[in-house]
Amino acid sequence: MRAFVVTGPGEAEVQQVAEPVAGPGEVVVAVERAGVCGTDAEFYSGHMVYLHTGQAAYPVRIGHEWCGTVTAAGPGVDRAWLGRRVTGDTMLGCGKCRRCRGGRQHLCADRYEIGIRHGWPGALAERLPVPVKALVPLPEAMDPALGALVEPGANALRAVRAAALSPGDRILVAGPGTIGLLTALIAAARGAEVHVLGETTGFAHEIGIERAWTASDLPDLRWDAVVDASTGSGIPARAVQLVEPGGRVVFIGLAARASLLDTRELVLKDVTAVGVLSGSGALAGTVDLYASGAVDPRPLVAATVGLDDAAAVLSGNRPPEWGAAPKVHIDPAAPSAQAECSI
Structure with a gap:
C-alpha cells in the first residue's frame, strides 16, 4: 500500500x-x-x-x-x-x-x-x-x-471540561489554532462567554467568534477561566496573571522552549492549574457534539x-x-x- x-x-x-x-x-x-x-x-x-x-x-x-x-x-x-x-x-x-x-x-x-x-x-x-x-x-x-x-476536538473538549465552566462564565482562549478555536466553539456551545486572544483575529471573526483580540486591545475583564492553547513560552505566566482569583487555568499548548511562571501567583490567587494531554476519554463525547450539530x-x-x-x-x-x-x-x-x- x-x-x-x-x-x-x-x-x-x-x-x-x-x-x-x-x-x-x-x-x-x-x-x-x-x-x-x-x-x-x-x-x-x-x-x-x-x-x-x-x-x-x-x-x-x-x-x-x-x-x-x-x-x-x-x-x-x-x-x-x-x-x-x-x-x-x-x-x-x-x-x-x-x-x-x-x-x-x-x-x-x-x-x-x-x-x-x-x-x-x-x-x-x-x-x-x-x-x-x-x-x-x-x-x-x-x-x-x-x-x-474528532481527535483534536476531543483535546479541546477535555480543555473545556477542565475549565469547569458554568453557563455565563467568561473564558479567554489564548492561541487561535485548531485546538484553541475548537475549545472556543465547544465552550460557546456550553453557554460560556468566549473570548479568543491571538496575534491575528480575522479568521476567528470569520467563524463567528465575535470577541477576538490581540495583546494590544485585550479588554480588562474578569476571566473565570483561561485556556492556553498557544505555543508562546510567555503565555502560561500571562494566563495566571489574567485569571480571576479562584479561577482555573488550563494548559494544552506546548511551547518550543520552557515556559516559566511564578507559583506564588497560583497560591496567592488560589488558582487551579490543569494540564491536558490528548483527547483520551473525550472522543465519544466529541462525536456526540458533532453529530448533534451543536458544534460544526x-x-x-x-x-x-x-x-x-x-x-x-x-x-x-x-x-x-x-x-x-x-x-x-x-x-x-x-x-x-x-x-x-x-x-
Missing part, C-alpha cells in the same frame, strides 16, 4: 510499504481522511522532542487524526466491527499497569502513540492497524471531515489534498486561495495536486 514516510528532517516521500495485518485484538482500517497537525510538522522539521529522547526515530509514518472503515479483524475481535466507520484514540496503553487499569492509558509509561511514539504507524496511509479497544464508532452519515476532526468545526479545514501533497503542506506551502483556516486534511485516495476546498 501507499504511505507517507518522513525519512529525516525536511525529507519525506510516499512509499510502497507492507500491508498491515490485524493481530490479536486489532483491526485494520481503510483511512478515509486524516488531519495534519503541529506534531506532524515537528516530525518533518526535526524539532519533535520524542526524536531527541529516544521515544521516536526516523523513518516515521505520521498521522493521528483520522477516520475510516474497518476492513479486517484479528483474532479475538468481534466481527461486527467489520464495515463500521470509526475513529480512534491516539494513545495505546499497555493495559496492564496501574495507570491503564485506572483508566489513564494515555499516561502509560510504555504506551504507543499512533503515528508518534515507539514506531506505531500513522494514518497518512491507505490503511492503518488499530487495537480494537481504541476504536470509537462514527455515525454512518458523518462527514469524513468531521470524523477526522468543518470551517477550520482549509483544504483536502492527496498523500503526494503532504510534504508541501508540512513545509508550510499553502496556496493563497486556501485562506486562513488552520487545518489541512489528507485523503489517501486523492490524486496528486488535486486540492479541493472542503467547505
Whole structure:
C-alpha cells in the first residue's frame, strides 16, 4: 500500500510499504481522511522532542487524526466491527499497569502513540492497524471531515471540561489554532462567554467568534477561566496573571522552549492549574457534539489534498486561495495536486 514516510528532517516521500495485518485484538482500517497537525510538522522539521529522547526515530509514518472503515479483524475481535466507520484514540496503553487499569492509558509509561511514539504507524496511509479497544464508532452519515476532526476536538473538549465552566462564565482562549478555536466553539456551545486572544483575529471573526483580540486591545475583564492553547513560552505566566482569583487555568499548548511562571501567583490567587494531554476519554463525547450539530468545526479545514501533497503542506506551502483556516486534511485516495476546498 501507499504511505507517507518522513525519512529525516525536511525529507519525506510516499512509499510502497507492507500491508498491515490485524493481530490479536486489532483491526485494520481503510483511512478515509486524516488531519495534519503541529506534531506532524515537528516530525518533518526535526524539532519533535520524542526524536531527541529516544521515544521516536526516523523513518516515521505520521498521522493521528483520522477516520475510516474497518476492513479486517484479528483474532479475538468481534466481527461486527467489520464495515463500521470509526475513529480512534491516539494513545495505546499497555493495559496492564496501574495507570491503564485506572483508566489513564494515555499516561502509560510504555504506551504507543499512533503515528508518534515507539514506531506505531500513522494514518497518512491507505490503511492503518488499530487495537480494537481504541476504536470509537462514527455515525454512518458523518462527514469524513468531521470524523477526522474528532481527535483534536476531543483535546479541546477535555480543555473545556477542565475549565469547569458554568453557563455565563467568561473564558479567554489564548492561541487561535485548531485546538484553541475548537475549545472556543465547544465552550460557546456550553453557554460560556468566549473570548479568543491571538496575534491575528480575522479568521476567528470569520467563524463567528465575535470577541477576538490581540495583546494590544485585550479588554480588562474578569476571566473565570483561561485556556492556553498557544505555543508562546510567555503565555502560561500571562494566563495566571489574567485569571480571576479562584479561577482555573488550563494548559494544552506546548511551547518550543520552557515556559516559566511564578507559583506564588497560583497560591496567592488560589488558582487551579490543569494540564491536558490528548483527547483520551473525550472522543465519544466529541462525536456526540458533532453529530448533534451543536458544534460544526468543518470551517477550520482549509483544504483536502492527496498523500503526494503532504510534504508541501508540512513545509508550510499553502496556496493563497486556501485562506486562513488552520487545518489541512489528507485523503489517501486523492490524486496528486488535486486540492479541493472542503467547505
